[in-house]
Amino acid sequence: MANFNIEYWPKILQYAIEKGASDIHLSPQQVVFFRIQGELQPINQWVPEESAIKQFFDQITNEKQRIQFQQNHDLDFAWTYAAQRFRMNAFYQRGLLSLAIRVIPMQIPTLSALGMPALLTQLLDTQHGLILITGRTGAGKSTTMASFIDAVNQRRALHIITLEDPIEYLHTSGKSLIQQREYNADFFSFSTALRSALREDPDIIVVGELRDAETIAAALNAAETGHLVLGSLHTQSAAETVLRLESFFPAEQQGQIRAQLAIVLSAIFAQQLVPALNGGRVCAVEAMAASPAIRNLIRTGNVQQMKSSIMSGGSAGMQTMEQSMNALARLHQISAETAQRYFR
Numbered sequence: 602m603a604n605f606n607i608e609y610w611p612k613i614l615q616y617a618i619e620k621g622a623s624d625i626h627l628s629p630q631q632v633v634f635f636r637i638q639g640e641l642q643p644i645n646q647w648v649p650e651e652s653a654i655k656q657f658f659d660q661i662t663n664e665k666q667r668i669q670f671q672q673n674h675d676l677d678f679a680w681t682y683a684a685q686r687f688r689m690n691a692f693y694q695r696g697l698l699s700l701a702i703r704v705i706p707m708q709i710p711t712l713s714a715l716g717m718p719a720l721l722t723q724l725l726d727t728q729h730g731l732i733l734i735t736g737r738t739g740a741g742k743s744t745t746m747a748s749f750i751d752a753v754n755q756r757r758a759l760h761i762i763t764l765e766d767p768i769e770y771l772h773t774s775g776k777s778l779i780q781q782r783e784y785n786a787d788f789f790s791f792s793t794a795l796r797s798a799l800r801e802d803p804d805i806i807v808v809g810e811l812r813d814a815e816t817i818a819a820a821l822n823a824a825e826t827g828h829l830v831l832g833s834l835h836t837q838s839a840a841e842t843v844l845r846l847e848s849f850f851p852a853e854q855q856g857q858i859r860a861q862l863a864i865v866l867s868a869i870f871a872q873q874l875v876p877a878l879n880g881g882r883v884c885a886v887e888a889m890a891a892s893p894a895i896r897n898l899i900r901t902g903n904v905q906q907m908k909s910s911i912m913s914g915g916s917a918g919m920q921t922m923e924q925s926m927n928a929l930a931r932l933h934q935i936s937a938e939t940a941q942r943y944f945r
Contacts, residue, residue, distance in 0.1 A: 625702040651697050679767040709751045718888040720918030730867035731824040735836045742833045759804035795819040808832040814849040824865035839869040839889040840904040863900040866891040875943045887922040
C-alpha cells in the first residue's frame with residue numbers, strides 16, 4: 602500500500618486493543634498479522650512499506666535505542682501510547698526492518714482472575730526463598746509475576762526491586778515501595794544488578810529472566826541470604842526447570858547447585874495458555890511446592906520422580922499439568938479435546 606504512512610499506526614493499535622489481540626506482527630510488503638485468542642489472523646487492508654515501519658520506529662525510539670539497534674540488529678523496548686503499554690521487538694528479516702509488538706493489558710489482573718492455583722496466593726506472605734514462574738514465550742509469565750507483585754503491594758509493607766527487559770507493567774507503590782529497573786537503561790548486566798540490589802535493602806527481588814549461570818547463582822545466593830526472589834524461565838514443567846537450571850553449570854558444579862536449589866526453592870509454577878470454550882484463553886498450571894520429598898528429589902537429582910510426588914501432593918496445593926487440564930475440562934472452561942491436545 603503505497604500511501605501507508607504514520608497516520609495508520611493508531612488505527613492498527615486501536616484495532617488490536619478492540620479485538621483483544623495479544624500480539625501484532627509488522628513486516629514490509631506483507632499484510633499485518635494479529636494474534637487473537639492464540640491464533641494468527643491477517644488483516645489484508647494494511648500492507649506497510651519498510652519506509653512506513655522505519656518512520657514509526659524512529660518516532661517511538663530515542664537516539665540511544667536507534668544506535669543500539671544499528672549495532673545489534675535487534676532491540677527490545679517498551680512503549681506507551683494513549684495509556685496503553687506495548688512491548689516491542691525490532692529486528693531484521695530478509696534485510697528489512699520488522700516489528701513484533703506485544704499488547705500489555707492496561708490493568709494488572711488479580712491472581713484469581715488469571716486462574717492461578719491457590720498455592721501461589723499462599724506464598725504472598727513468604728519471607729524468603731525462590732519462586733519460579735515458567736512456560737514458553739507468550740504463556741503469560743510476566744503477567745503472573747506482575748499480579749503477584751501487585752497482590753503483595755496491596756497487603757505488605759516491603760521494598761520490591763524488579764529487574765526487567767523491558768519493563769512491561771508499570772507498578773505504583775502502595776503499601777510497598779516498588780522500584781523498577783530496565784535492562785540497557787538502568788543496568789547492563791542482570792547478575793551485577795542482582796548483586797547490587799542486595800545492597801539496596803530489598804525484601805523481594807524480581808528477575809525478569811534467569812538467562813545465564815551468573816544470574817542464576819546470584820538469585821540462589823539472594824534467596825539463601827533471606828530475600829524472596831521471583832524469577833522466570835522458558836521451561837514447561839517443574840522437572841524440566843530443575844534440569845535447565847543445573848545445565849547452565851559445568852558438571853562438577855551441578856551437585857552444589859542442586860543442593861542449594863533444594864534449600865531455597867519455595868515453588869515452581871509451569872503455565873501455558875489454552876483456548877477456552879467460550880472464546881479467549883485460560884491458564885493451565887503445573888504447581889509444585891518444595892515439600893521435604895521434593896527437596897530430596899532435587900538434591901539427589903531424581904527429577905524423573907517429581908511427577909509422582911506432585912500428583913500425590915494435592916493436599917499441599919500441588920497439581921500436574923494433566924490434573925490442571927482435566928480440572929479445567931470438568932469445569933467446562935476448556936473442551937476435553939483441548940485438554941488432550943495441549944497436554945504433553
